Amino acid sequence: MPANKMNKLLDKVERRLGARPLNLPAHLQKDKWAEDVIEEDTIPTFSRYFPNILRIELDLSQRQVNGWYVIDEYIPNNVIVIGVRDIDWARFSVDSLCLQESAGYGMYDFLTNNYGIGDIGLLQMRADLVSLFNNQVFVDFKPPNMVRLSSVTNTNINRAGGRFPIDLFIQHTPNLMTIEPSKMNIFEDLATADIARFLYEDLKYYDGLETVFASVDIKLSDLETWASKRDDIVSEMKDAYVSFANKNQPMIFCC
Incomplete structure (x- = not known):
């Protein structure tokens, strides 16, 4: 028991x-x-x-209200939302090592790539360059039931479409x-x-x-x-x- x-x-x-x-x-x-x-x-x-944590899949193609998404349809009855934690990037990217290599995040897959010293140096230089431009995506929450995606550079992320796994803070049962x-x-x-x-x-x-x-x-x-x-x-x-x-x-x- x-x-x-x-x-x-x-x-x-x-x-x-x-x-x-x-x-x-x-x-x-x-x-x-x-x-x-x-x-x-x-x-x-x-x-x-x-x-407690509740994970939802926010569909960016759904209707917005002044730039915000109403998340009532994702929330079970009697669940009280306290706030938003973040996008679940681990779930969103799944296995993104190869993508991160090519995107310039300084990641190196030593199991599948035979990079030389010069290749690794160039990879690090590109990561240093990319780090100058922060366009991180984060979640805004408007109580009691609205969220939107924002970025440091104020890019309109929502028009890109797709589904984002988001972790909500909720009250315990x-x-x-x-x-x-x-x-x-x-x-x-x-x-x-x-x-x-x-x-x-x-x-x-x-x-x-x-x-x-x-x-x-x-x-x-x-x-x-x-x-x-x-x-x-x-x-x-x-x-x-x-x-x-x-x-x-x-x-x-x-x-």
Whole structure:
């Protein structure tokens, strides 16, 4: 059975917070945590730093709206797009070594070509010359559902036609199955802090309340402690946002 399931997460959070003995009001009970807290707060925050990826094939022959392509037809229902990563150049070019050799990118296939020293020198000189003229293609994103291809020299790439594989940043699914197991620890911490804040912000008004029968003592210190950790957890995710550990936000792009 997969570990990344909502019910397992809620059980773990309940144990961490010691919430099982609490006789919570109906609007704060455990069956409300997934929809009211995890889906509304935890998943959107986590996805901004460690997003899921959806790859689409953008057809440049389709109709444009003021130079932009509407990508709704590529997006499954209930998928929330956060932004665009880049064109998937590895998939776009497939095996492009021979093309890169002739285009002047300094690539050399030593397995099939018997180049001499002079040939290699000329290849490098051409790569140096080509590097002076940067016409890199990149993707612009206009929330919530529009993209276009642009270049450094403002060339109209879109009129060239063809299909481009583009990676979109999207929000993780409510069933949590798209979250990597290696990222679940920090996700669980964030979920615990969010649920603790959800409970604390409501229950604090009841703690210490005097009634004709007794005074209310809910023991909110553990909830308050976990709730106060949220900012630190978000800062930790922000620090790891651009790192080699975050494969969807690599530090180095090879152009």
